Amino acid sequence: MPDFVDEAVVHVQAGDGGHGCASVHREKFKPLGGPDGADGGSGGDVILEVDPGTTTLLEYQRRPHRRAQNGRPGQGHNRVGADGTSLVLPVPEGTVIRDESGEILADLVGTGTRMIAARGGKGGLGNAALASPKRKAPGFALRGEPGEARDLRLEIKTIADVGLLGYPSAGKSSLVSALSAARPKIADYPFTTLVPNLGVVEAGEHQFVVADVPGLIPGASSGKGLGLAFLRHVERCSTLVHVLDCATPEPGRDPVSDLDTIEEELRSYAAAGGPDLSDRQRLVVLNKVDVPDAQDLAELVQPMLEERGLRVLRVSAGSRFGLREFSFAMAEMVAADRARRPAAAPTRVVLRPRPVDEVPFRVVPLGDNTFRISGEKPTRWVHQTDFGNDEAVGYLADRLDRLGIERALVEAGAQDGAEVHIGDDDDAVVFDWDQSRGAGAEYRPVGPRGTDPRLQ
Ligand SMILES: Nc1nc2c(ncn2[C@@H]2O[C@H](COP(=O)(O)OP(=O)(O)OP(=O)(O)O)[C@@H](O)[C@H]2O)c(=O)[nH]1
Ligand SMILES: [Mg+2]
Structure with missing residues (x-):
């Protein structure tokens, strides 16, 4: 007896994090105050939830693209951006979720059982949060991270009513x-x-x-x-x-x-x-x-x-x-x-655990004085960087250096003028690397970093 399978491929897109804000406190007739740019809000997650009222995947065949709300950007005067609302997608009891490669991520059983299908991006820090004793008035803020996006295959073994x-x-x-x-x-x-x-x-x-x-x-x-x-x-x-x-x-x-x-x-x-x-x-x-x-x-x-x-x-x-x-x-x-019929009780979803990076990053020589840096942190940091702002790029360079990327590049044999890719293949950011200047490439500090020129 063949099993009947109802299936749908859904493209889920979590919300992007809101950008942090770079702002300096201003009041009439007073000297400029400290940084007061607030953090952006987090993007909403896309969540799958078992709902007894949903019995087929028809809705997903009809509307396969689903996205959660973006986080709002932070504003001056320490006004924090609102978080994006998460999107809860109802699925039938017994829905099996697979990723693009066909691997099973979850088998959702029991009313109310949930799984986060795509995580919202974190909001970027505002310049108020980036200030430190060494960097009293940062003239930049971090960008919100992009929300996760993935294609999921939903399937249920159909039992005819x-x-x-x-x-x-x-x-x-x-x-x-x-x-x-x-x-x-x-x-x-x-x-x-x-x-x-x-x-x-x-x-x-x-x-x-x-x-x-x-x-x-x-x-x-x-x-x-x-x-x-x-x-x-x-x-x-x-x-x-x-x-x-x-x-x-x-x-x-x-x-x-x-x-x-x-x-x-x-x-x-x-x-x-x-x-x-x-x-x-x-x-x-x-x-x-x-x-x-x-x-x-x-x-x-x-x-x-x-x-x-x-x-x-x-x-x-x-x-x-x-x-x-x-x-x-x-x-x-x-x-x-x-x-x-009694509704089934919610169960815990056992998800395939995400691999934890043992090393914070890897340097992969691609030949011809070209290198790829992969790793969760550097990739995230690159996404957070506003490349239109030299100070933000300098901040990135400092972070990468502190993680040990400079040294690792030298050890991997990078020569001046090397091409360095940070991030995944499709959205990597490419830098010209120079040992004396660091991974921040174009950025060359003129004064102490972390000083908003507007304050001088
Ligand atoms: N005029 C008319 N013909 C119909 C109607 N419903 C089905 N038919 C015809 O009846 C024949 C059999 O229809 P099916 O739907 O194959 O019948 P079935 O019950 O599935 O048959 P089995 O699979 O052999 O059990 C076909 O030629 C249909 O076109 C109807 O409402 N009016
Ligand atoms: Mg028939």
Whole structure:
């Protein structure tokens, strides 16, 4: 029995951190005060959370790009930037999350279980926070860090809520196709369904999954036709729908006796050790009422079936007559069953731990006096740097030097004029390196660093 998988690829983008602010306190008729530029706010995270009201991944197939809010920039007068709001994306119970490479990151089970799918960038420090005894009035601030972005593959093993039962050619596949938003591939010929098809049906706020199983034929329970394997699939459905063909040309058949035959088959299966489906809620649809004779027949048999206490609807997969009412009737029954079931408790998500850098950075010679510096800190620092501000670039150079990058470059054999890449391949920043000047390249201190020229 194949497992059915509902999947969607979502591109999640966390919010960027707000930039820090470089500002000097000013008041009328007073000398300039100290730095009062505040920090930027953090970007919002993108969070996945198990929500019992979400049962399919349809929303993510429709809208695959999701982003959280950016942090606001800091301002002067020590006004801190607001944090960006995190974006919580509801996912169905049992959703498995994989990264781009297909590796499983999490298996989300239990209502309320959460996973941070992308972390928001930290806000940049303002110049007030960067001030120190040595650097009393920094004329620069740090930029906010970019939020994480990644492509995630979400998947759930789908369990159908509704199973359609009926004779071959009663119109089960046609109904799934006509009802379904997910448009399962259904061949345009009246061949019998060999493998169950699933379709996601939407009715108002409800979404549920309908399985179209192969037609049942009399005697199926004793081994004829394609029987038991498919009933096993229906076993997990909370709702069964009898699809009755009102336009069959076969002599000796009519909707009422078809229903009796199918019910008899279900009982024989149960007696032979198969699934017992007697307690499943049932709905009856009289199909093909677009055919005039079928409409007459449906009107005739509807009261007979209703007398047995069955809920009966007249539909046509062909003309789409009654489909809206049909989908709302199923939604109501599915929702009632879901409400009866207890919600699973939240569980802790065990995520693949992030590798912790044992060394703060690595120098990789790329040949031709070119070097790459990789490492979490240097990459982050580069992102925080405003390259339009010499003082900020100088600050970066100092930080890199203190981390030991200068020395490591010399040890790796860097010559004056070396090209140094810091960061990942796609967004690396390239410096011309000169031993006497340091990694800050263009920056050459004129006075003591950390003195805002506006103060002089
Ligand atoms: N006129 C009319 N024809 C229909 C309607 N629904 C289905 N049919 C036709 O009935 C035939 C059988 O439809 P299917 O949807 O394949 O029937 P099925 O119940 O899935 O059949 P199996 O997979 O063999 O069990 C096809 O030729 C359909 O075009 C309908 O509402 N009106
Ligand atoms: Mg079919």
